[in-house]
Amino acid sequence: MKLWNTERRQYASSRREVAIIFILLAIILITASNWYLATHHVRHDLLQKSALFSALQASLGTNRLGSSSRIVNQTGAYLLSPICGGCTRSRRDEKACFDIVLRERKKLGENTSLVDAAISTGTQHKECELCDPSKCLGHYHVDGQHPNTKSKFWRFDRSSPKFSNPTTLFLQSIPTELRIPPQRFDDIGMYFEERHNYTLQNNLIGMQYLVEYNPGLVVIPPLEKAKLPNEACYLVSLRVTPANNCFEAKVYSDLPKHVWEAVYHTGTNHLGLALLDKNYEIIEGYETVLEMDIQLNLKRKTSVGSSLSPTFMDYRIFVLNGGIYLHANADTVVVTKLNLSMKGSGDDERVTYCDSIYEIGKIIPPEEMDKPCKMKSLYGGDKLEVAINSQFRTIWSGGAYGKNYALFSIPNITHSDAPDSVYAEIDIFPHHVHQILPDEHNKLSRQQVFERIWKPGTKKRRGFPIDVVNEREMKSVGDVIEDRQLVPLPSFFNVDAHQDWFPGSEAPFKAMAHGGACCVSFSKDDLHSGGTRSNQDGSSLLVGIGHTKVTWKPWYSKGHVAQEKKDRVPHTHYVSLFYAFDPYPPFTIRARSGYFCLGHVPMIGDKVAPTEGGNFNPHSTLTRNRNLSQNFETFDCPQMHFVSSFIEKADDSSKTVIGYGLNDCTGRLVEVDKEDIVRLLYPDPMDMVFEQNDEKM
Numbered sequence: 001m002k003l004w005n006t007e008r009r010q011y012a013s014s015r016r017e018v019a020i021i022f023i024l025l026a027i028i029l030i031t032a033s034n035w036y037l038a039t040h041h042v043r044h045d046l047l048q049k050s051a052l053f054s055a056l057q058a059s060l061g062t063n064r065l066g067s068s069s070r071i072v073n074q075t076g077a078y079l080l081s082p083i084c085g086g087c088t089r090s091r092r093d094e095k096a097c098f099d100i101v102l103r104e105r106k107k108l109g110e111n112t113s114l115v116d117a118a119i120s121t122g123t124q125h126k127e128c129e130l131c132d133p134s135k136c137l138g139h140y141h142v143d144g145q146h147p148n149t150k151s152k153f154w155r156f157d158r159s160s161p162k163f164s165n166p167t168t169l170f171l172q173s174i175p176t177e178l179r180i181p182p183q184r185f186d187d188i189g190m191y192f193e194e195r196h197n198y199t200l201q202n203n204l205i206g207m208q209y210l211v212e213y214n215p216g217l218v219v220i221p222p223l224e225k226a227k228l229p230n231e232a233c234y235l236v237s238l239r240v241t242p243a244n245n246c247f248e249a250k251v252y253s254d255l256p257k258h259v260w261e262a263v264y265h266t267g268t269n270h271l272g273l274a275l276l277d278k279n280y281e282i283i284e285g286y287e288t289v290l291e292m293d294i295q296l297n298l299k300r301k302t303s304v305g306s307s308l309s310p311t312f313m314d315y316r317i318f319v320l321n322g323g324i325y326l327h328a329n330a331d332t333v334v335v336t337k338l339n340l341s342m343k344g345s346g347d348d349e350r351v352t353y354c355d356s357i358y359e360i361g362k363i364i365p366p367e368e369m370d371k372p373c374k375m376k377s378l379y380g381g382d383k384l385e386v387a388i389n390s391q392f393r394t395i396w397s398g399g400a401y402g403k404n405y406a407l408f409s410i411p412n413i414t415h416s417d418a419p420d421s422v423y424a425e426i427d428i429f430p431h432h433v434h435q436i437l438p439d440e441h442n443k444l445s446r447q448q449v450f451e452r453i454w455k456p457g458t459k460k461r462r463g464f465p466i467d468v469v470n471e472r473e474m475k476s477v478g479d480v481i482e483d484r485q486l487v488p489l490p491s492f493f494n495v496d497a498h499q500d501w502f503p504g505s506e507a508p509f510k511a512m513a514h515g516g517a518c519c520v521s522f523s524k525d526d527l528h529s530g531g532t533r534s535n536q537d538g539s540s541l542l543v544g545i546g547h548t549k550v551t552w553k554p555w556y557s558k559g560h561v562a563q564e565k566k567d568r569v570p571h572t573h574y575v576s577l578f579y580a581f582d583p584y585p586p587f588t589i590r591a592r593s594g595y596f597c598l599g600h601v602p603m604i605g606d607k608v609a610p611t612e613g614g615n616f617n618p619h620s621t622l623t624r625n626r627n628l629s630q631n632f633e634t635f636d637c638p639q640m641h642f643v644s645s646f647i648e649k650a651d652d653s654s655k656t657v658i659g660y661g662l663n664d665c666t667g668r669l670v671e672v673d674k675e676d677i678v679r680l681l682y683p684d685p686m687d688m689v690f691e692q693n694d695e696k697m
Helices: 002-040 049-060 097-108 114-124 126-131 133-139 182-201 249-253 257-264 446-453 563-568 674-681
Strands: 078-081 149-154 164-169 211-219 234-241 270-276 282-290 313-320 323-329 333-342 373-375 377-380 384-388 393-395 406-410 421-427 432-443 472-482 514-522 541-549 574-581 589-592 627-630 633-638 641-648 655-662 666-673 690-692
Touching (some): 097 114, 182 257, 249 257, 270 384, 333 432, 406 514, 514 655, 655 674, 666 674
Parallel strands (some): 393 472
Antiparallel strands (some): 164 666, 211 234, 323 333, 406 421, 421 432, 514 541, 627 633, 641 655
């Protein structure tokens, strides 16, 4: 018996040694491949171990992804399949083409291969022709001289654009006592409860801590720049609020309900503004945090300890006809014009403060609302004066629940010497755009506002302070413009579309993308710089960034639904995409990329990597608490990355700057070459869409 045990131990030891050798060889091979990919392809940050999932699973023999998923490239950046992504994401009427393929396979018999069923489906149905692999190759401009070609399905964290000069944003003006102490990160649930109790004991409104995220960014236009310090190059806006998702989801779900509501349903939502130099560094003294809703007498009345949605959310800024405009989400989108100056410059001496106009209980004559007024700083504001040109106006073009519109302008088509025509992008897919007059409005009655906002089943009365803004309906020109052409298929596909993940009607992400940020102009030369675009009309395009997410559905709350199903498709997980459209009505969408995500701030231990610019933000260490995840696979990026700005870099038209928030916790700016965006919108098909692979299925 002892001899048998000895032999068994020797045999087990031998197996472990062999396994270890194979694992080490796999790691060496993968590391070398990833180094090549990082220096020649799409990755932009430190290499992350999670990107190796496919190759490691193959080497360890633990394939979760299904029979055909074993065919992966050695870098782990994508899966391969003989079935085209154009098949798994195409539709015929209201039916997903891949669902038709499965039905066809069942009809033809159990011995029919998935490829044969796909070919048959593509032959029978024009809308599903990309299910035929040869038609798919032709659609992406590949001739028939590529035998054994298979389609690529990219990881979200390996299909993102390359970027440079990353910068983390941190407002020094927010008092230390309103920062979450890093030493409390490990018992944050107790900290939230303590903060809530503190507000009750001291009769305060709102949780007494703040985080900043979702940066808006503009290049300061000449008229404003003339009133500011010489080194001022950009203006950044930030949402400053207690509401956050910095920590693991379980931290929040374990909170008592009243504390959870105080964290998420907070009426505190300040506007942060700061001047940046050309290197995206905040200029000392030129930052401020503003309590806009209170100074404009728009904050809803609430009691101590109660939860309440904020008046304004997710501030953004845009340059239109040489002026800076502030956009905020209220009931729907509201807009006003900003005026900036250095304190003590004398430019604002005749302008009164807003709270002296919008006094509580005072009826404000309409003409008073059209006067400029200065904002008092809640924090900071040592050297920066901020004024608004008038009370906000409301864009009603998208109905009562619109949000996150992109504002952009194009040259006046009929009068070249006239100001640019200004547009609000209401939806991306389908593309809805409306021409607006941001400095003019029509007066609605309170009853008209009520009829637009009232929801069946709610009280038939309304008396919110924000309704004075809702009555100021921004003027528009004509009807909402709708691009009626079919939205093009993605330029490449991601793992979610793979046949063993979520093909056909199982697609987890909403097909209707939302803003996002827009727009950067790409010239004819730009569009030929990095991809394979066939620019038939030789025109420029406008490019934006949209987002989509896995939405919550009622079955997530059903006890009889298996937890495994819920865990496989976790909701409120975000991905982004580039899209390009004509710079003139009807603003037809010409291309869109596949999905990607934008990453975390790179860390070395508990320190930020030296490649990161800006001031250290302790919250940067927290965003890895919640990563993007689907199909039990975790990706190297936040669960929620939210692109809130996208502009052309100052003094360098070959580059763009993207601003994004990470898990409602911190904000970041990154530079991206236009060439790399074009590579994703119009990729070389044998780079991003297909790969020749001689391995048999």
